[in-house]
Amino acid sequence: MNIFPFVLLSSSLLPFFFVLSDAGDSITKSESLREGITLVSKHESYALGFFSPGNSSNHYLGIWYNNIPVKTVVWVANRLNPINDSSGMLVVNSSGSLVLLSQNRTVAWSANSTKQARNPIVQLLDSGNLVLREENEENYLWQSFDYPSDTWLPGMKLGWDLRTGLERRLTAWKSPDDPSPGELSWGIEIHNYPEIVMNKGTEKFYRTGTWNGLGFSGAPDLRKENPVYTYSFVINSDEVYFIFNLITNSVISRALLNETSSLYERYIWVSEDKKWSLYLSYPKDKCDGYNLCGPYGNCIIGESPVCQCVEGFKHKSPDTWNPNEWSKGCVRITQLSCKDIDKIGFAKIVGLKMPVTTYSWVNGSMNLNECRVKCLNDCSCTAYTNSNIKNGGSGCAMWFGDLIDIRQVAANGRDAYMQDLYIRMPASEQVNHKEEKDKQKMKVIVTVVVALAVVFGVLLILYYISKWTNFREKLENNVMIDQDIEGQSEDMEVPFFTLATIVIATNNFSSYNKLGEGGFGLVYKGTFIDGKEIAVKRLSQKSGQGLSEFKNEVILIAKLQHRNLVRLLGYCIEGDEKMLIYEYMPNGSLDSFIFDQTKAKVLGWSMRFNIICGIARGLLYLHEDSRLRIIHRDLKASNILLDSKMNPKISDFGMARIFGGDQIEGNTNRVVGTYGYMAPEYAIDGLFLVKSNVFSFGILLLEIISGKKN
Numbered sequence: 032m033n034i035f036p037f038v039l040l041s042s043s044l045l046p047f048f049f050v051l052s053d054a055g056d057s058i059t060k061s062e063s064l065r066e067g068i069t070l071v072s073k074h075e076s077y078a079l080g081f082f083s084p085g086n087s088s089n090h091y092l093g094i095w096y097n098n099i100p101v102k103t104v105v106w107v108a109n110r111l112n113p114i115n116d117s118s119g120m121l122v123v124n125s126s127g128s129l130v131l132l133s134q135n136r137t138v139a140w141s142a143n144s145t146k147q148a149r150n151p152i153v154q155l156l157d158s159g160n161l162v163l164r165e166e167n168e169e170n171y172l173w174q175s176f177d178y179p180s181d182t183w184l185p186g187m188k189l190g191w192d193l194r195t196g197l198e199r200r201l202t203a204w205k206s207p208d209d210p211s212p213g214e215l216s217w218g219i220e221i222h223n224y225p226e227i228v229m230n231k232g233t234e235k236f237y238r239t240g241t242w243n244g245l246g247f248s249g250a251p252d253l254r255k256e257n258p259v260y261t262y263s264f265v266i267n268s269d270e271v272y273f274i275f276n277l278i279t280n281s282v283i284s285r286a287l288l289n290e291t292s293s294l295y296e297r298y299i300w301v302s303e304d305k306k307w308s309l310y311l312s313y314p315k316d317k318c319d320g321y322n323l324c325g326p327y328g329n330c331i332i333g334e335s336p337v338c339q340c341v342e343g344f345k346h347k348s349p350d351t352w353n354p355n356e357w358s359k360g361c362v363r364i365t366q367l368s369c370k371d372i373d374k375i376g377f378a379k380i381v382g383l384k385m386p387v388t389t390y391s392w393v394n395g396s397m398n399l400n401e402c403r404v405k406c407l408n409d410c411s412c413t414a415y416t417n418s419n420i421k422n423g424g425s426g427c428a429m430w431f432g433d434l435i436d437i438r439q440v441a442a443n444g445r446d447a448y449m450q451d452l453y454i455r456m457p458a459s460e461q462v463n464h465k466e467e468k469d470k471q472k473m474k475v476i477v478t479v480v481v482a483l484a485v486v487f488g489v490l491l492i493l494y495y496i497s498k499w500t501n502f503r504e505k506l507e508n509n510v511m512i513d514q515d516i517e518g519q520s521e522d523m524e525v526p527f528f529t530l531a532t533i534v535i536a537t538n539n540f541s542s543y544n545k546l547g548e549g550g551f552g553l554v555y556k557g558t559f560i561d562g563k564e565i566a567v568k569r570l571s572q573k574s575g576q577g578l579s580e581f582k583n584e585v586i587l588i589a590k591l592q593h594r595n596l597v598r599l600l601g602y603c604i605e606g607d608e609k610m611l612i613y614e615y616m617p618n619g620s621l622d623s624f625i626f627d628q629t630k631a632k633v634l635g636w637s638m639r640f641n642i643i644c645g646i647a648r649g650l651l652y653l654h655e656d657s658r659l660r661i662i663h664r665d666l667k668a669s670n671i672l673l674d675s676k677m678n679p680k681i682s683d684f685g686m687a688r689i690f691g692g693d694q695i696e697g698n699t700n701r702v703v704g705t706y707g708y709m710a711p712e713y714a715i716d717g718l719f720l721v722k723s724n725v726f727s728f729g730i731l732l733l734e735i736i737s738g739k740k741n
Contacts, residue, residue, distance in 0.1 A: 055070060055071070056070055056071060056072050056073050056154055056155050056156075057070065057152050057153060057154040057155070058070070058121070058122075058123065058152070058153050059123070059150075059151070059152050059153075059166070060123050060127075060150070060151055063120050063121060063122040064079070064080070064120065064121040064122075065081075065119065065120040065121075066081045066090070066117040066118075066119055066120075067081075067117075068080065070155045071097055071155070072097070072155045072156055072157045072159075073156075073157055074157045075097050075098055076096070076097060076098060076157045076158075076159070077094055077095065077096060077097050077105075077155060077156075077157065077158075077159045078094070078095055078096075078097040078155075079092070079093070079094050079155045079161060080092070080093070081093075081114075081117075081119050082095070082102070082104065084104065084204075084207065084208055084209070084210055085206075085207045085208035085209075086208050087113075087208040087209065088115070089113035089114065089115060090113060090114040090115070090116065090117060090119055091107050091108070091109055091110070091113055091114070091210060092107070092108040092109055092119065092121060092131050092140070093105075093106060093107045093108065093210075094106040094155070094159055094161060094175065096283070099283070099300060100305055101305070101306065101307070103285075103307070104182075104210070105159055105180070105182040105184060105285065106159070106161070106175050106179065106180050106182065107180045107210045108131055108140045108142075108175075109131055109139045109140035110180065110210050110211050110212060111211055111212070112139045112140060113139075114131075114133040114134075114139055116133075116134060118132075118133055118134040119131060119132070119133055119139065120132050121153075123148075123151050123153060123163075126147055127144070127147045127148035127149070127151040127163075127172070128141055128142065128143050128144060128163075129141065129142040129144075129153055129163050129173065130142075142163060142173045142175075142178075143173075144163055144172035144173040145172070146172050148163065148164070148165050148172055149165065150165060150166040150167075151163055151164070151165065151166070151172070152164060152165075152166045158176075158184065158185065158186045158187075159184045159187075160174050160175055160176045160184075160186070160187070161174065161175040162174045162175070176188065176199070177197060177199055178199070179199055179200070179201055179202075180201075180202065180204075180210065181201055181202060181203050181204050181210075181287050181288050182201070182285055182286070182287045183201055183275070183285065183286040183287065184285055185260070185275060185276050185277045185284070186274065186276060187199075187274065188270075188272040188273070188274050189201065189217070189218060189219065189227075189272060189273045189274070190218070190219040190225075190265075190270065190271045190272030190273055191219060191221060191270065191271045191272065192269070192270055193268065193269055193270060193271065194269055194270075198218060199218070199272070200216055200217065200218035201216060201217040201218065201287070201288050202215070202216045202217075202288065203215040203216070203287075203288035203289060203290035204290060205290060206290065206291070207291075213288075213290035214230075214231050214232045214290065215229065215230070215231055215236070215288050215289075215290050215293060216229070216230045216288070217229045217230075217288050217295055219271055219272070219273065220388075220389075221271060222388045222389055222391055223388070223391050223392050223393045224241055224388035224391040224392075224393045224418065224428050225242075225266060225271050225388070226238055226239065226240065226241050226242070226387075226388055227239040227247070227273060229288075229295060229313075229314075231293070234321075235321040235322070236293070236314075236320075236321055237295075237313060237314045237319055237320070237321055238321060238384075238387065238436055239313070240384040240385050240440075241385040241388060241418075241428070241450075242264040242266075243385075243417075243418070243419060243420045243450050244418075244419035244420055244421040245420060245421055246262075248383070248384050248385040248440065248449065248450055249319075249384030249385070249438065249440060250313060251440060251441070259277065259278060259282055259284055259299065259310070259558070259560070260275045260276060260277050260278060260282075260284060261275065261276055261278060262274070262275050263275075278538065279535070282299060282300075282560070283299065283300035284297065284298065284299045284300070284310070285297070285298055286298075292312075293314075294312045294313065294314070295312060295313045296309060296311075296312045297309075297310040297311050297312070298310060299560055299561075299562075301560065301561070308560070308561050308562070309562070310561075310562045311562060316332055317330070317332070317337060318330035318331070318332050318337060318438040318439075319438070321436055322358065322387075322435050322436045323337075323338065323357060323358070324337075324338035324339075324357050324358070324360060324361075324437070324438075325338075325347070325357060325358045325359050325360020325361070325435065326360035326361065326362075326433035326434065326435050327340060327341050327344045327360055327361040327362070327363075327433065327434055327435075327437070328340060328341075328357065328360045328361050328435075328437065329341045329383070329437050329438065329439055330437070330438040330439065331438070331439040332439075333676070336357070338357040340361035341361070341378075341380055341434075341437065341454060342378045342380065342454075342456075343363065343364055343365075343378055343454070343456045343457075344361035344362060344363055344364060345361060345362060345363075345364050346361055347359045347360055347361055347362050360433070360435070365457045366457075367410075367455065367457060368457075369410035372407060372408065373458075374457060374458050375407060375455065375456070375457065375458060376456055376457070376458040377403065377406075377407075377414075377415070377453040377454060377455060377456060378453070378454050378456045379451055379452075379453055380451070380452045380453075380454060381441070381449065381451055381629075381633075382439055382440055382441035382449050383437055383438070383439060383440065383449070383450075383452050384436070384437060384438045384439075384440050385416065385428075385437075385450060385452065386414070386430055386434040386435055386436060386437055386452075387434075387435050387436045388428075388430070390430065390431045390432045391428060391429065391430050391431070392427075392428070392429045392431070393418050393426065393427065393428050393429075394418075394426065394427045395418060395419070395425070395426040395427075396426070397426060397427035398424075398425065398427075399416075399417050399424055399427070401427065402415045402416075402417070402426075402427030402428075402429065403415060403453065405427065405429065406429050406453075406455070409429075411431045411432070412429050412430070412431060412455065413430050413431060413432065413433070413434060413454065413455050414429070414430040414434055414452055414453060414454045414455060415427065415428065415429045415430070415452075415453050416428050416450050416451060416452050416453060417450060417451075420449075420450055434454065525585060525588075525589045525599055525600070525601050525602060526600065526601035526602075527601060527602060527603065527604075528601045528602070528603045528610075528612055529603065529605065530603055530605040530606070530608055532559075532603075533557065533567055533603055533610060533612070535560070536557030536558055536559050536565060536567070537555045537556070537557040537567055540553075540555055540569065541555075544556045544557065546566060546619065547619070547620065552568070552569050552570045552571035553569050553571070554566055554567065554568050554569070555567045555569065556615060557612075557615075564615035564617075565600060565612050565613065565614070565615050566612070566613045566614070566615045566616065567610055567611070567612055567613075568610060568611040568612075568613065569608070569609075569610050570608075570609040570610065570611075581602075581604075581609045581611070585599065585602050585611065587661070587684045588684055590657070591652075591653075591657055591661070591684075593648075593649060593652040593656075593657070594648075594678070594680075595645045595646065595648050595649030595652070595678070595679060595680055595681060596649055596652070596653075596680055596681050596682075597613050597614060597616065597672055597680040597681065597682040598613065598614045598680075599611065599612070599613055600612045600613060600614060613682070616672035616673055616674050616680065617674065617675045618672075618673035618674065618675065618677060619672065619673065620668065620669045620670070620671060620672055620673070621642065621668045621669070621671040621672070621673060621679065621735070622667075622668035622669045622671075624673070625668060625734060625735055625738050626668070626734075626738065626739075626740060631738050638677055639735050639736070641677070641678075642671075642673075642677065642678075642679045642735060643732060643735055645678055645679040645680075646671060646679050646681065646728065646731065647728070649679070649680070649681045650666075650681075650724055650725070650728060653681075653724070654724070661684070662723060662724060663681065663684065663724055663727070664723065665683060665705055665708070666681070666708060666724055666727035666728060666731065667705050667708045667727065667730075667731065668731060668734055668735075670682050670683040671731070707730065707740075707741045708726075708727045708730050708731070708741070709723075709726075709727070710722065710723040710726035710727070
């Protein structure tokens with residue numbers, strides 16, 4: 032390494048230093064770093080040097096990605112004390128501390144370690160961590176990861192070292208030109224039940240909700256299992272921290288606080304586009320705002336108003352329930368009494384973001400029943416739940432005082448990452464509330480029965496119209512796809528995805544990503560690098576759906592476009608693998624709701640009616656409005672998928688048949704589908720026609736109304 036002498040004018044430092052002229056990854060007591068020279072980590076992932084942000088003329092010492100063309104700074108040393116010229120120099124002084132000097136021997140910044148080093152070395156690691164350590168020793172005397180700026184890197188802990196009182200907290204830049212700390216900060220609040228909180232100044236701005244062993248109750252996207260990175264939330268007597276690590280080194284991802292947008296943002300580097308792609312951000316919507324609805328107010332996106340009271344409570348100001356009054360929250364319909372425990376119970380609320388844990392109590396060794404008894408016998412306990420929901424649930428968390436900052440995260444309660452919250456309630460109020468619900472339900476049933484009669488009448492009319500009306504368009508090939516599928520295999524009309532892309536998206540077909548399975552194989556949830564969520568139908572080699580049915584489904588769905596039909600995004604054929612890539616339906620299949628006593632409760636009659644109408648619209652499109660006339664041949668509850676707004680979409684066209692022109696019926700020697708949904712003439716004689724779909728729809732209709740399998 033070429034060096035030249037440089038006289039340092041500080042009596043507290045060694046009289047002579049050598050300034051680096053070539054990039055390395057470390058400096059020692061006899062070396063220094065100045066403007067124009069950078070330290071580069073061993074595998075050239077990160078660089079340390081001086082920079083001027085945006086349009087500013089100030090100089091800062093910082094760390095940035097070395098192998099990304101867009102200069103992205105991830106850490107700044109002298110955030111509060113910029114250098115206004117190019118005189119900055121980084122050295123290790125005689126006491127073994129890392130010091131940044133500016134003009135006139137002024138200390139602009141220092142990293143004072145608790146222990147003095149005899150032979151100190153400062154090294155930039157490939158993790159982006161700048162460390163001070165004793166030469167030939169691995170223990171760090173100081174590290175930049177303990178003093179983060181606005182950026183969270185893989186392997187960096189956010190939280191507390193309880194032994195030393197050190198807090199590792201993100202703080203946003205004031206602006207793109209000014210890296211000094213802004214108002215927005217992100218860290219862990221220490222309570223009996225710690226949680227991550229975003230502050231604006233001294234005020235809470237957003238909470239992720241509690242960590243329940245699998246994820247955060249208020250942030251479903253911030254989960255332990257992820258196709259790009261894994262999370263861990265660690266709580267013990269020494270530390271409380273949150274950390275993430277990348278699954279593969281080929282992906283570059285970082286999270287940061289953005290003062291301009293007031294958001295926590297996660298980005299992934301897309302090398303093909305040479306830019307950072309936003310993967311997710313928080314807060315997401317109005318209901319993520321801290322304590323928008325006040326005590327016992329449940330914020331529900333899609334409701335009007337968004338602030339609703341949890342069961343057993345009423346608006347505190349019912350006559351002035353407007354956005355300016357929301358924060359007043361709700362009060363109990365019937366006041367509690369501690370005199371008679373027999374008159375006290377708990378209302379189970381599903382799919383909530385857990386309340387603020389400022390006044391909470393946790394015991395990791397108790398079970399849920401023990402937790403209930405303890406809460407019941409403590410008059411000041413207002414709610415309880417399992418503190419950990421892994422492996423069926425364990426531990427006890429209790430709340431005291433008002434429950435605030437609640438929102439409905441999983442409207443249907445299906446989300447496996449959600450906790451059930453049990454809220455203290457007078458037993459009489461629970462009974463009265465149920466009676467009122469039953470009365471309302473009876474009123475709705477009468478309305479729905481009338482509406483269903485209208486739907487049946489409309490469907491009957493549509494059938495006779497379809498029987499006598501010809502298609503306006505003729506098919507170029509007036510034959511069934513099953514007979515001519517191989518000749519069309521070269522023109523699938525939808526994107527092809529490589530197996531490697533699907534493996535990365537599904538985290539190598541992780542069991543955590545599995546959505547369901549059937550006779551055809553398994554379905555997995557996946558996430559592309561750009562954040563787009565998908566569902567991957569992976570055909571089993573033992574599946575009854577062979578190559579012919581696979582190509583049939585690809586070609587068929589590619590030609591269909593309707594809001595009540597699931598959308599095909601692409602396919603993959605590689606080796607023995609055959610996969611279909613669909614849009615992701617977050618609420619899964621209809622059968623998981625109507626045949627489950629707990630989940631069925633969220634399907635009100637108006638929602639069931641909307642689902643019925645949506646399926647009917649999809650069938651009408653298949654029969655009349657598409658350029659093809661489609662007989663599905665396997666219409667059933669498990670093949671109706673529900674999107675985030677519970678809109679139904681018909682799926683699984685592997686067994687479907689196409690009719691051309693005026694054709695309204697066909698015949699086959701191979702009867703496929705599900706018994707119980709099949710029309711008699713199809714099950715017995717192999718005759719299928721438009722009415723076969725209508726028969727299956729009728730069976731499905733009865734199941735939706737009754738909640739019982741045919």
